[in-house]
Amino acid sequence: MTNQLRGDDDMTLTAQAQAPGTAAETLARAEALAPVLRERAAEIEQHRKLPADVVELLRGTGVFRMCWGREWGGLELTSAEQTRVVEALAYGDASAAWCAVIGANTGIYSNFIDQATAKEMFPRTDMITAGLLQPSGRAERVPGGYRLTGRWPFGSGIDHADWVTSGGFVFEDGKPYASPDGSNPHESRQFMVPREQVELIDNWHTTGLCGSGSCDYTITDVFVPQEHTYSFGVVHGRPSPLAQPDAFTRAMCGVPLGVARAALDHAREIATSRIDRMTGVAWADSFRAQVTLAECEADFNAARAGVYTAMTRQWEVLEAGGTLDDLTPDERAASPLSWLHAFRTARAIVNRLYDLLQTWSINKSSPMDRWLRDTTTMCQHLIAQDRILQSAGAYLVGGQPEFGISLGIV
């Protein structure tokens, strides 16, 4: 009843043999899948990665196709539409939504890869790429490509991926390789490797987001052809708002927003009917419940509006053919700041609601337990770290951002 993320569409899951063709249909399927994900959340958590059929359920919503351009047969959703889909999935389960948004980025990566090669690599637009972009591996230049070796942490969804993308520093004859144009004393690139050539290490035992399977992985002396490597500084695809270096982090904040909305609805539903045992007062008439819920709603509304406002403005400018430099500094900083704010606000809301429900929260049978752990864990992701504040703040006052890519500065 209070689920703002639910549409009126009563599409059944069986209808999904046919791929969705519109943003509305994808969103409707995501909304329809949410209760299924909610029911399976405990199982997903115990599995410590998505069960194979859950991956297929996600695929059926079209989420993995949402970032691909129309010319590829993709859905080409706007960032705002993508985020709504992610919210809808996270309303069901955070780990599933996390893997969904990671996998959906495949369409974005394709913009940075040689287009003919991309067509070979991705015969279908619902294929999944996973991996860690931060350069943690070592790539030795060899004729026609590189030999890649390394260990990367946090490979969310990698087990069910088709391709693995990994950041690596480039070496030549064992020495750091500098960019020929002198721009970078030690170049790093992204390397695409088929899933089969990657070894997983079963070490994803965490406070929350337990089902995302974000384990470490290794790649050992694998040959990667030059055309399977790319850099976010060079666009090969059609210029579009999604062919931008910050594009792949935009929709992630749908995960905390969806979880927070779920927790708000859960707490409201309980508060609507509960009676305080000690005093006999209905929670609906209790100052404590009223004020806590209203404060959380206020924070949620602002955090969510901040995300969509920044995202919509950015899309307008980019779609009109502009670049991120055409945004005002405030507008440009607003993007990463709104993501961080969504993560942190979602977690604060879940903490407050956990306390509102007191001992009703602590049992594993309550979703509050999982949401508390999920939001705490996702706030440790780079996107919610102080480094994002540092970078945006430095950008605004003329200092040196530690992590410029969050502002689309490559």
Added chain:
Amino acid sequence: MTNQLRGDDDMTLTAQAQAPGTAAETLARAEALAPVLRERAAEIEQHRKLPADVVELLRGTGVFRMCWGREWGGLELTSAEQTRVVEALAYGDASAAWCAVIGANTGIYSNFIDQATAKEMFPRTDMITAGLLQPSGRAERVPGGYRLTGRWPFGSGIDHADWVTSGGFVFEDGKPYASPDGSNPHESRQFMVPREQVELIDNWHTTGLCGSGSCDYTITDVFVPQEHTYSFGVVHGRPSPLAQPDAFTRAMCGVPLGVARAALDHAREIATSRIDRMTGVAWADSFRAQVTLAECEADFNAARAGVYTAMTRQWEVLEAGGTLDDLTPDERAASPLSWLHAFRTARAIVNRLYDLLQTWSINKSSPMDRWLRDTTTMCQHLIAQDRILQSAGAYLVGGQPEFGISLGIV
């Protein structure tokens, strides 16, 4: 009734012709003076410095004598006793208490000055020293002393002082003067100058602490004899817990603690009798008032206990002949951290109580208005700045403290 700082002593103000002889008597006089200060708070604020007779009322409590050793005829209160006296005065008025604790430090400075000179400079132990210790002036070495010139900000209570102490960098022949032992490439010292040789600049117009008269002042080419200069690195007086470089900042946190207690008592008194106009519910039965007041009490108790616990432990060690190095790192860091925590907690409490009382707070006739502005302003003092956190944190993890003196590291 709820005034925890008030004793049972009903000593009248007229009895104060006789100087107090004990900590208890000084505290009792401070408590007796508090209501007088409260009544005159608006006048003190408008005056932008303490009226002359208020200075005399403070002198009558013995506060200015509290840091002097017994051998000087002083009261030699422990740091904890001093802080209680300051709390009692701040319960009446923050600006008066601020000037009191500044002036009271005279007895501490005397430990670092040649003792024969100090006896000449301070024929009485209720004389007042004020000034800014951070080196902002320039002192040229000349035969027998220095010629001092400079402008210093924040000279709290300087107008009614007998002596002015000011930090200055030392120069010789116009060049930075290095310590002969090589320890300091550019030496700085404290310079004691009679009040008459100091010019005040009437620029103390602030959010709060308006009555402290903490204006800028200048000293222009004044000769300061060598023996009227000192450094906190060299003790001339009898070794004592007060002959320590951090001693003069210890009791300052009595000001925010006294103000917070005053605000708590004020809010409690009001909440005990007020009825909510819209609903007819007594505030005494209102969840909002109950929880706000109790949270503020909890925070206050902890902040205050933190101050006295650290202070008492430090005193024990120092009185037994130990040094600050005999404290554990945690104990040593606890001192400046507990001061900062008292300042910031007091301000947070006053803010919450201001909101509890809503439109009853905003009028200048409510003390909440002044307390809000006072606590906000005092939190900008170095003692409550992030620099203190940085210094204590760096000390605990082996980094470089920016402001070591807060930890007694000269």
Added chain:
Amino acid sequence: MTTTPEATAAHRGEPDTAAEILARARALAPVLRERADEIERNRKLPADVVELLRGTGVFRMGSAREWGGPELTSMDQTRVVEALAYGDASAAWCGAIGSLTGPIAEFLDADVVKEVFPRQDMITAGVLVPAGHAERVPGGFLLTGRWSFGSGVDHSDWVTSGAFVFQDGEPYASPDGSNPHESRQFLVPREQVELIDNWHTTGLCGTGSCDYTITDVFVPENRTYTFYEPRGRLSPLSTPDAFMRMLCGVALGVTRAALDHAREIATTRIDRMTGTAWSDSFRVQVALAECEAAFHATRSGVYGGMTRLWEVLEAGGEPTPEERAASPLSWLHAYRSARSIVNRLYDLLQTWSINKSSPMDRWLRDTTTMCQNLPAQDVVLESVGAYLLGGTPKFRISLGITT
């Protein structure tokens, strides 16, 4: 010759578009900033500042097209108030309050509107809370009472005041039994109102929000109204919460001003003790970025909720509970975030904030005082919470509930 009211307004050179009013408000902001100290000391707006405000069109921005007004949306009105508050909070506050003339006209009969508001830039001020006593007499009421917090009453043309209705000294119940003790709003000419000079406050000092009294003044029946009976054209401005919507622009404008001030300082300052540039300092970078993040979310929440509510109301629809709730929650969030951001920036600038010559001093006091205003009080949270949980909201007007 037929003349549309818009043409008339344009003919007189009065600002008649959102863009024009907003541009004039922005142009006035630096003037207001310069005069902020004087406005504060005056404890009410100086007469010429009132005229400067009038010149921007702020007082007419809520007037309907059919009366010759520009009828700005709530969003545009809020932008105007923000722009003024960027200059001075007290001036913007009085600007927002004074702009209620237009919306109030929607609750009066057309002939009364023509009589009392011959121009669209007249100022109505007053206190809506029923604090007075109105005795029914032939043709109207005898009004007596004392009201608190009458922002801008001194420079107003008309004063609107809430009062309980009595008949023969007894509480007057609605004839239809819906209300055991009716209350109404009463419009009284400024000249019949006495001011009490008691506005001495922490902040918003220049709003002149003093108490006022009205004593035995006859108010004709048709100069009284209730928010439950709009008589003009129904519009998103004729619901009772419309009066409070744009007021939170004051909080947003002050915060933006404080952020810009702090950023400007941070760009050039060097830390004396360590020699580090503030632009390279983690402390400064993170504090500013956190404040920007909070501000961006807060402001987006205000405009996002307001735009959605406007769309629904304009289409004649019924807002969902979430849409209704979002509106007062976003106001409260604006006031409280403004204050917490200003506090944080005040601390960021440390002793550079405390002097009266720094605008941080005024902004701290202004935002603190604003947070004591009804739309920022806990009662809003309590009421919205009750509404969402099926309890009984105390402050229903904030939710635009008229039934």
Added chain:
Amino acid sequence: MTTTPEATAAHRGEPDTAAEILARARALAPVLRERADEIERNRKLPADVVELLRGTGVFRMGSAREWGGPELTSMDQTRVVEALAYGDASAAWCGAIGSLTGPIAEFLDADVVKEVFPRQDMITAGVLVPAGHAERVPGGFLLTGRWSFGSGVDHSDWVTSGAFVFQDGEPYASPDGSNPHESRQFLVPREQVELIDNWHTTGLCGTGSCDYTITDVFVPENRTYTFYEPRGRLSPLSTPDAFMRMLCGVALGVTRAALDHAREIATTRIDRMTGTAWSDSFRVQVALAECEAAFHATRSGVYGGMTRLWEVLEAGGEPTPEERAASPLSWLHAYRSARSIVNRLYDLLQTWSINKSSPMDRWLRDTTTMCQNLPAQDVVLESVGAYLLGGTPKFRISLGITT
């Protein structure tokens, strides 16, 4: 031959001083830390861990001298609980709960104490909230009910449970008219209690705080008691709030452990992206120092308030309202500060916190769960606020009010 009980205890090698118990608790902490993961997975204390705890003397620390116990002050008891919690929160929680045997003895007749507690290191656990039904029968009561959150019941010797008293199926009123429906505590041997395996929680997972039932068990009159009728020597431990005093040591011990853990890491870590040592990072320095400041104040508040209350009670005095209020407020403050500090440190260590191999994961979950325990709930604030304002406190026992 006369033997004092203390001598006997010493003879048996049992720890009989605060110093000795504290030393043993500290020595056990690293063992508990190593076994924390196993304790958590077991969802209750493994049997040998219970014996390790027994060996420290924690279960006997509240037993009076006249029974051969060491009768630690509340402050010393809290220190012991802190020391255990430095190792593992669940073990410390059960240690604290199990130590209630001594205080409970003060509410029983001496001959009953000799019978039910032949040794001072026996464990009593259970739920004091009256959730059961006790029918008066000749010589005692027939007890039936289901209780939630029975921490440590599985390894206990005796189970104490609150229940409402009935006579002939009707609520039983106190003969003196003071209470329309009396409730009492009932002591039942562990064997007569059934456990329900439903303790699956966010944190404090190893406490085994599952539901339990008692069905139609006869409890002799003299194995029942109320906290309003102490029968032993009056002491600061025989007031009803004494049961909760030392429990907040769990929160303090966990926080100290987390602080030490974070400090140790911060001393050596280098930021990968910038190459800056954490020991030189403003972010790290300030976060750690703020947490230390909050911890120091919180802990001082607990011991300061507790010491003062102890002094007054021991001297037979009546605490002031502020002294009474300080006690439950300091517990709540300990739980809530612990959690906020652990959250802050969890974020400080970022992705190094999330893995189950980091103790931060467990401490985050433990402190979150602890905050849902009654002494950390808003009802404490509400009750203390009501008490200080002259309203009606709901949770009077936290204030030690028995009248």
